[in-house]
Amino acid sequence: MPIDIPEVVIDRLPVYARALKLxxxxxxxxxxxxxxxxxxxxxxxxxRKDLSYFGRFGxxxxxxxxxxxxxxxxxxxxxxxxxxxxxxxxxxLGRAILTxxxxxxxxxxxxxxxxxxxxxxxxxxxxxxxxxxKELPDILHRSPVDIGIVAVPAAAAQGVIDTLVSCGTKAxxxxxxxxxxxxxxxxxxxxxxxxALQSMTFYLKSAKVSAR
Amino acid sequence: MPIDIPEVVIDRLPVYARALKLxxxxxxxxxxxxxxxxxxxxxxxxxRKDLSYFGRFGxxxxxxxxxxxxxxxxxxxxxxxxxxxxxxxxxxLGRAILTxxxxxxxxxxxxxxxxxxxxxxxxxxxxxxxxxxKELPDILHRSPVDIGIVAVPAAAAQGVIDTLVSCGTKAxxxxxxxxxxxxxxxxxxxxxxxxALQSMTFYLKSAKVSAR
DNA sequence: TGATGTGAATCAGTTCACAGCT
DNA sequence: AGCTGTGAACTGATTCACATCA
Numbered sequence: 449m450p451i452d453i454p455e456v457v458i459d460r461l462p463v464y465a466r467a468l469k470l471x472x473x474x475x476x477x478x479x480x481x482x483x484x485x486x487x488x489x490x491x492x493x494x495x496r497k498d499l500s501y502f503g504r505f506g507x508x509x510x511x512x513x514x515x516x517x518x519x520x521x522x523x524x525x526x527x528x529x530x531x532x533x534x535x536x537x538x539x540x541l542g543r544a545i546l547t548x549x550x551x552x553x554x555x556x557x558x559x560x561x562x563x564x565x566x567x568x569x570x571x572x573x574x575x576x577x578x579x580x581x582k583e584l585p586d587i588l589h590r591s592p593v594d595i596g597i598v599a600v601p602a603a604a605a606q607g608v609i610d611t612l613v614s615c616g617t618k619a620x621x622x623x624x625x626x627x628x629x630x631x632x633x634x635x636x637x638x639x640x641x642x643x644a645l646q647s648m649t650f651y652l653k654s655a656k657v658s659a660r
Numbered sequence: 661m662p663i664d665i666p667e668v669v670i671d672r673l674p675v676y677a678r679a680l681k682l683x684x685x686x687x688x689x690x691x692x693x694x695x696x697x698x699x700x701x702x703x704x705x706x707x708r709k710d711l712s713y714f715g716r717f718g719x720x721x722x723x724x725x726x727x728x729x730x731x732x733x734x735x736x737x738x739x740x741x742x743x744x745x746x747x748x749x750x751x752x753l754g755r756a757i758l759t760x761x762x763x764x765x766x767x768x769x770x771x772x773x774x775x776x777x778x779x780x781x782x783x784x785x786x787x788x789x790x791x792x793x794k795e796l797p798d799i800l801h802r803s804p805v806d807i808g809i810v811a812v813p814a815a816a817a818q819g820v821i822d823t824l825v826s827c828g829t830k831a832x833x834x835x836x837x838x839x840x841x842x843x844x845x846x847x848x849x850x851x852x853x854x855x856a857l858q859s860m861t862f863y864l865k866s867a868k869v870s871a872r
Numbered sequence: 873t874g875a876t877g878t879g880a881a882t883c884a885g886t887t888c889a890c891a892g893c894t
Numbered sequence: 895a896g897c898t899g900t901g902a903a904c905t906g907a908t909t910c911a912c913a914t915c916a
Contacts, residue, residue, distance in 0.1 A: 454906075454907070456906095456907070457907090458859050458862050458863075459855075459859045461858075461859070461862070462854075462855045462858035462859055463839060463855065465858070466837065466839075466855075467839065480874085480875065480876090481875080481876075482875085487839065488839045489839060489841060491908075491909065492875095492876095493908075493909055493910070493911095494907095494908065494909080496875095496876065496877060496878085497877085497878080497907090497908075497909085499876095499877090500876090500877055500878065504876080504877065505876095506875075506876050506877080507875075507876075507915085507916065508874080508875050508876045508877080508914065508915045508916055509873070509874050509875045509876080509915070509916045510874080510875060510876085510916070511874090511875065511876080512876090524862065525858055525859070525861055525862050525865075526861040526862060526864065526865035527858060527861065529861070529865070531857070531861060531864075540756060540759055540760065540761075541756065541760065543756075544752060544753060544755075544756030545853075547752055548752065548753065549752075550837065550853075550854055551853075551854065551857070554854055554857070554858065556854075556857055594861075594864055595857065595860065595864070618863075618864055618867060619860040619861075619863070619864055621853060621856055621857060621860075625678065625762065627675060627678075627679065627699065627700045627701060629701060635860040635863050635864070637853075637856035637857070637859070637860060638856075639851060639853055639856065641757075641762075641763075641833060641849075641851055642674075642762055642763065642766055642768075643671075643674045643675065643678075644833055644849035644850075644851065645743070645763070645766070645768055645807065645833060645849070646673075646674035646677070646737055646739060646766065647670050647671045647673070647674055647737070647849070648807065648831040648833075648847040648849060649737055649738040649739065649741070649743060649806075649831075650670050650673070650736065650737050650738060651670075651830075651831070651847050652738060652743070652806055652807070652830055652831055652847070653737070653738035653741070655830060666884075666885070668884095668885070669885090692896085692897065692898090693897080693898075694897080703886075703887070704897090704898095705886075705887055705888070705889095706885095706886065706887080708897090708898060708899060708900085709885095709886075709887085709899085709900080711898095711899090712898090712899055712900065716898080716899065717898095718897075718898050718899080719893085719894070719897080719898075720892070720893040720894055720896080720897050720898045720899080721893070721894045721895075721896045721897050721898080722894070722896080722897065722898085723896090723897065723898080724898090
């Protein structure tokens with residue numbers, strides 16, 4: 449059913465949901481596509497068109513009921529559900545991910561953590577005991593997770609991703625700086641601050657004169 | 661000069677550069693758009709078209725000289741230069757950013773760190789002493805940085821971004837979960853793992869059956 | 873009056889396909 | 895023979911503009 453909806457549209461829905469959450473917290477009852485667009489730096493037409501893929505949530509002359517629209521979006525995106533995640537790689541970065549407080553309130557709970565380093569295996573980080581990555585297939589076959597988080601060095605990342613996929617993981621959040629190759633029905637998102645910086649410098653270059 | 665080149669093209673160049681770096685390390689002399697495309701999951705035509713915005717770097721019948729193309733891309737993107745960054749927000753996340761080893765080898769050096777919490781101000785993290793964010797305008801006016809990194813709570817983020825911009829910062833890497841409003845000649849990149857997860861769940865939803 | 877929802881028009885990005893070079 | 899570079903064709907996304915409704 450939810451196919452042939454452009455992926456860019458899906459990517460924007462969580463942004464809308466986040467803005468609506470703020471509006472709801474401020475007890476706003478109704479919002480127009482114009483106001484929402486203003487807040488998000490998006491055209492009103494874009495918002496209306498995006499939403500129209502999923503239904504008719506607005507009232508002409510009035511706008512959208514904030515609570516109603518938020519709840520529709522949460523339904524559409526599956527944000528009402530609880531999602532389980534397994535983290536692979538408990539170095540600096542992995543630790544920061546484990547202790548980051550932003551996932552749990554959104555329904556994302558990291559239920560397993562793996563590392564290859566024997567000095568790290570067995571450590572407690574937060575609520576979790578770090579497991580040996582060798583046990584990953586066993587553990588995840590027994591109780592699969594919805595999403596894998598990859599925070600291992602570049603050289604190990606493709607292997608880890610392949611293993612996760614072979615355990616039935618259908619979505620991966622990859623922090624490793626590689627262009628991973630996966631079957632196209634596996635969802636992949638990249639968190640890659642270096643890439644982000646390297647594309648901005650193109651625009652800075654012309655302006656930049658001297659070193660500090 | 662470098663205007664009306666689509667932004668998506670610029671975003672892909674660092675990806676190409678990264679792949680070329682690997683090839684160079686493996687002492688590969690020449691690579692075709694086909695092979696590069698294979699490795700990156702991109703069509704060869706895309707690569708050739710992207711590169712053609714900047715020049716004719718290939719040899720018909722042969723492909724691209726790896727070293728030459730890498731060095732051209734580094735030039736185009738400004739990766740030969742050293743870039744200075746200021747971090748705002750030295751909580752969990754900020755600390756992870758400061759200790760992350762991936763920036764420095766790419767020429768990005770964090771030269772200032774700011775926080776609003778008096779318990780954090782004055783602490784040493786890595787090489788840096790954390791400054792009070794109140795001193796930020798003074799310090800950055802005196803010695804500006806190229807890029808700001810924002811790792812403060814959502815509620816504080818827009819204010820911090822405005823301050824950075826008023827100090828002449830032209831590019832911002834934003835880790836805060838907000839849709840920031842900035843003048844369009846300020847470059848902004850978002851690092852937002854929650855958004856990434858929330859768009860993937862849309863696709864998982866249909867498949868998901870039971871809870872763990 | 874003031875907003876939505878949506879076909880149609882436009883704009884942007886990708887892929888095709890092939891001439892041309894080595 | 896093999897691959898680049900690039901207009902042209904195509905595909906996809908955004909914006910326009912307006913009928914429609916509260």
